[in-house]
Amino acid sequence: MQKSKYVDNFTGLNSNNFPKKYDYPTVEKKIAQYWEDNGIYKFEHGADSGKIYAVDTPPPYVSSAHLHVGHVMSYSQAEFIIRYKRMKGFNIFYPMGFDDNGLPTERYVEKKYKINKSKITREDFIDLCLKETKAGIETYKSLWKSAGISADYGLSYSTIDERSRKTSQKSFLALYNKGLIEKRNEPILWCPKCRTSLAQADVLIEESGGVLYDIEFNSMSGKSLTISTTRPELLGGCVAIYANPADERYESLRDVRIKIPLYDRDVSVRYDESVDMNYGTGLMMVCTWGDASDVIKWKEDKLDTFMILDGAGRLNELSGNYSGLNVKDAKKAIVSDLRGLSLIKGEKPLVHYVGVHDRCETPIEFILAKQWFVKILENKERFINAGNTMKWHPEFMKTRYDEWINNLKWDWNISRQRFYGVPFPVWYCSDCGEAIVADEASIPVDPVTNPPHIDKCPKCGGKEFRPETDVMDTWMTSSMTPFINTSWAYGRDADNGLFNKVYPMSLRPQAQEIIRTWLFYTVVKSIYHTDAVPFENIMISGWGLDRNGKKMSKSQGNFVDPENIIAKYSADALRYWASKAGLGQDLRFNEEDVVNGRRLLIKIWNAARFLITNVHPGFNPHEKNITEIKMGQVDKWIITELENTLKICETDMESYNYSSSLRTATDFFYNMYCDNYLEIIKNIFWEEDGKNDDRKNTVLNVMYFVSLNALKIFAPFLPFITEELYLSFYKNFENDKSIHLSAWPEFDKELIFDDSVKIAGILLNILDASRKLRTGLNLHQNHRASKLLIKTLNPDYIEVINEISGDIMSAARVRRIVFSDKADFKTGDGALFISIEK
Numbered sequence: 001m002q003k004s005k006y007v008d009n010f011t012g013l014n015s016n017n018f019p020k021k022y023d024y025p026t027v028e029k030k031i032a033q034y035w036e037d038n039g040i041y042k043f044e045h046g047a048d049s050g051k052i053y054a055v056d057t058p059p060p061y062v063s064s065a066h067l068h069v070g071h072v073m074s075y076s077q078a079e080f081i082i083r084y085k086r087m088k089g090f091n092i093f094y095p096m097g098f099d100d101n102g103l104p105t106e107r108y109v110e111k112k113y114k115i116n117k118s119k120i121t122r123e124d125f126i127d128l129c130l131k132e133t134k135a136g137i138e139t140y141k142s143l144w145k146s147a148g149i150s151a152d153y154g155l156s157y158s159t160i161d162e163r164s165r166k167t168s169q170k171s172f173l174a175l176y177n178k179g180l181i182e183k184r185n186e187p188i189l190w191c192p193k194c195r196t197s198l199a200q201a202d203v204l205i206e207e208s209g210g211v212l213y214d215i216e217f218n219s220m221s222g223k224s225l226t227i228s229t230t231r232p233e234l235l236g237g238c239v240a241i242y243a244n245p246a247d248e249r250y251e252s253l254r255d256v257r258i259k260i261p262l263y264d265r266d267v268s269v270r271y272d273e274s275v276d277m278n279y280g281t282g283l284m285m286v287c288t289w290g291d292a293s294d295v296i297k298w299k300e301d302k303l304d305t306f307m308i309l310d311g312a313g314r315l316n317e318l319s320g321n322y323s324g325l326n327v328k329d330a331k332k333a334i335v336s337d338l339r340g341l342s343l344i345k346g347e348k349p350l351v352h353y354v355g356v357h358d359r360c361e362t363p364i365e366f367i368l369a370k371q372w373f374v375k376i377l378e379n380k381e382r383f384i385n386a387g388n389t390m391k392w393h394p395e396f397m398k399t400r401y402d403e404w405i406n407n408l409k410w411d412w413n414i415s416r417q418r419f420y421g422v423p424f425p426v427w428y429c430s431d432c433g434e435a436i437v438a439d440e441a442s443i444p445v446d447p448v449t450n451p452p453h454i455d456k457c458p459k460c461g462g463k464e465f466r467p468e469t470d471v472m473d474t475w476m477t478s479s480m481t482p483f484i485n486t487s488w489a490y491g492r493d494a495d496n497g498l499f500n501k502v503y504p505m506s507l508r509p510q511a512q513e514i515i516r517t518w519l520f521y522t523v524v525k526s527i528y529h530t531d532a533v534p535f536e537n538i539m540i541s542g543w544g545l546d547r548n549g550k551k552m553s554k555s556q557g558n559f560v561d562p563e564n565i566i567a568k569y570s571a572d573a574l575r576y577w578a579s580k581a582g583l584g585q586d587l588r589f590n591e592e593d594v595v596n597g598r599r600l601l602i603k604i605w606n607a608a609r610f611l612i613t614n615v616h617p618g619f620n621p622h623e624k625n626i627t628e629i630k631m632g633q634v635d636k637w638i639i640t641e642l643e644n645t646l647k648i649c650e651t652d653m654e655s656y657n658y659s660s661s662l663r664t665a666t667d668f669f670y671n672m673y674c675d676n677y678l679e680i681i682k683n684i685f686w687e688e689d690g691k692n693d694d695r696k697n698t699v700l701n702v703m704y705f706v707s708l709n710a711l712k713i714f715a716p717f718l719p720f721i722t723e724e725l726y727l728s729f730y731k732n733f734e735n736d737k738s739i740h741l742s743a744w745p746e747f748d749k750e751l752i753f754d755d756s757v758k759i760a761g762i763l764l765n766i767l768d769a770s771r772k773l774r775t776g777l778n779l780h781q782n783h784r785a786s787k788l789l790i791k792t793l794n795p796d797y798i799e800v801i802n803e804i805s806g807d808i809m810s811a812a813r814v815r816r817i818v819f820s821d822k823a824d825f826k827t828g829d830g831a832l833f834i835s836i837e838k
Contacts, residue, residue: 028720051090053090053507054093068554072143082094082507083719084653102159105132105420115128146566147571157484168477169443170440181375186371193357197369204356209349226345237319241284369415380408416472476521503530539583539656545588570598572717600670634756648664708730765827791822792832
């Protein structure tokens with residue numbers, strides 16, 4: 001036997017040098033280094049890459065000093081499947097991405113350094129962002145490695161690196177040339193706090209407490225009417241009053257103009273069937289712009305524009321005496337003045353829905369601005385059909401995707417008024433305003449620091465150009481991850497034709513809250529660029545919850561630090577917790593689940609130690625095929641149970657039901673292998689007379705076969721301890737340099753012995769009853785009793801008991817078996833009675 005070179009202090013197979021305790025802090029660092037040094041997870045990208053399983057990596061925002069166990073949960077759940085696929089013989093393409101451009105990074109830098117980006121140079125601000133990006137990437141890499149995430153870190157990318165910028169800008173140019181991107185001057189969603197435009201996907205709809213004010217208006221003829229609104233601060237921006245044409249109360253208002261309270265202006269009355277006659281007084285005040293309904297009316301009816309809000313969310317000079325006030329203070333002031341004039345006729349508290357920016361939870365506003373848009377509304381059906389061609393795990397998550405597309409109201413605004421992001425490859429002619437887009441050969445390019453590739457404007461001949469200073473929405477880049485990963489921007493033949501080998505990707509794992517963004521936008525880009533879906537399978541994870549059932553959040557501070565949990569219990573134990581929830585299910589963090597994971601590790605270690613410390617120097621499990629060994633019924637039973645377990649586990653893993661797979665494996669390992677099989681056979685190793693040498697050798701072979709296959713089932717979930725045991729012991733007899741590169745154990749119907757299951761049931765009943773009797777007689781477990789008396793009501797049992805008498809005597813610790821009518825302790829079988837004589 002050739003000794004493994006992995007463990008330097010592994011000097012032999014005996015109890016003197018195999019550690020009694022599993023030293024996971026030392027082992028996990030050592031194993032992680034072994035994986036890295038030996039390229040265990042390296043993608044083999046040669047002429048013959050074999051069958052590839054490609055993963056479209058979730059690139060998390062790195063602009064944070066805090067990661068929580070919810071992140072580990074989400075990544076680990078994808079990992080369970082990825083590691084399984086690797087053992088199934090797939091060449092795994094698993095790059096690790098880091099999302100580090102755009103608004104989240106800018107806000108993090110502004111908060112950390114207590115600066116306002118408008119009061120610092122663009123270059124200095126970007127330098128700070130790059131500094132924090134680099135630090136954030138290292139933090140994430142360290143955690144992912146310590147958590148056993150089996151990515152090929154040599155394929156890592158960041159969404160601000162040159163490849164990503166080139167990919168994003170190439171996408172922009174391609175869509176621009178297809179007419180799918182255009183610049184338009186229209187109302188846009190705006191965050192007053194972040195001072196940037198938003199896409200619909202950046203807006204969350206939340207319940208908010210408010211007040212519905214009944215305000216008295218007057219017609220030019222002096223007739224009084226009441227209009228209900230939650231936004232009296234926008235009175236100065238009112239451009240029309242609407243009523244439902246079926247509402248007889250307001251039929252007389254046709255051709256009547258209405259005065260706006262507090263302002264020396266009047267507006268017309270219009271009619272539209274969309275007006276809710278039962279909301280408030282049935283009259284609707286339309287402003288520039290209070291909500292989406294105002295925008296729709298403005299567009300459809302070509303209403304006047306009276307923009308009274310600026311980019312900071314303050315009222316401007318058009319609001320008269322209220323200029324300079326923010327929205328909140330303006331509302332207070334205007335309501336106070338209306339009350340002073342007795343124009344508030346009623347106030348009713350209500351709960352309504354408000355759109356807020358998902359990054360800062362600031363209520364959004366609408367302003368008018370020229371922005372770049374990707375056209376998506378005209379192709380909603382194509383995106384729905386694309387969703388139908390991909391496999392969803394769990395399937396019900398597709399509903400969220402469909403609902404999002406069906407509820408889209410706006411094209412995708414991709415302009416952001418920030419510094420740190422991928423620049424638009426665009427300049428404008430200073431004379432005529434013509435947009436000049438870069439040629440593909442020049443990208444990636446920053447128009448702020450680089451001139452265009454032409455000397456004069458093709459439209460007017462002007463020679464002066466100004467750069468586009470907005471940057472792209474971060475999702476313009478993140479939506480290109482399948483293209484970034486495959487070097488698409490450099491041509492489909494680049495990198496040995498990688499794109500053609502791995503696109504569409506096999507798997508997109510991600511969290512549920514970014515279905516509307518990362519998943520949807522990736523589908524949009526893929527349909528537009530390739531007319532095909534970007535991936536075959538989608539895994540949607542749930543949320544990690546705190547002990548109170550609330551979603552963990554870095555901003556809320558209700559998170560659990562994974563590094564502390566790993567240090568206390570091990571990465572494998574934390575991964576065990578992550579397996580407790582099925583796909584799409586939220587998982588409350590319960591430290592007891594992590595403790596149970598550590599208990600499983602201890603059980604695995606002790607079971608392996610029992611085998612290792614009992615092997616003899618000449619032991620070689622490959623001397624004979626397991627089917628050629630003369631096995632007893634109990635051996636056939638445990639192998640049968642193993643094969644049945646393998647079959648269930650593989651079926652579950654193929655259907656992405658990893659949680660059920662691990663439960664099945666754990667149940668087999670605890671209840672069948674450890675608590676029964678090992679308990680039945682362990683006593684034969686206490687014999688020193690050599691009578692049981694053949695039996696010992698058989699049992700050692702069976703234990704080796706069962707334990708190695710059990711380790712392989714556990715390997716995707718518990719990668720560190722399984723690798724440690726494999727390299728320390730099993731590698732002496734196996735050819736693979738890692739258990740994670742070994743073959744997943746295949747179900748073998750030739751190893752199903754149905755009769756053994758029935759026979760083992762008899763033995764287990766006798767063993768369970770004998771344990772109870774020994775406890776009642778105060779017999780130590782190692783005390784060998786003189787007789788085991790057995791009475792059976794089923795004569796067929798006699799032959800069976802004689803056949804397995806050796807295992808019965810060994811397991812029950814008795815010298816002989818006697819069939820006797822004196823046995824009176826009834827076993828769980830019902831047809832068997834036993835007694836023990838000391």
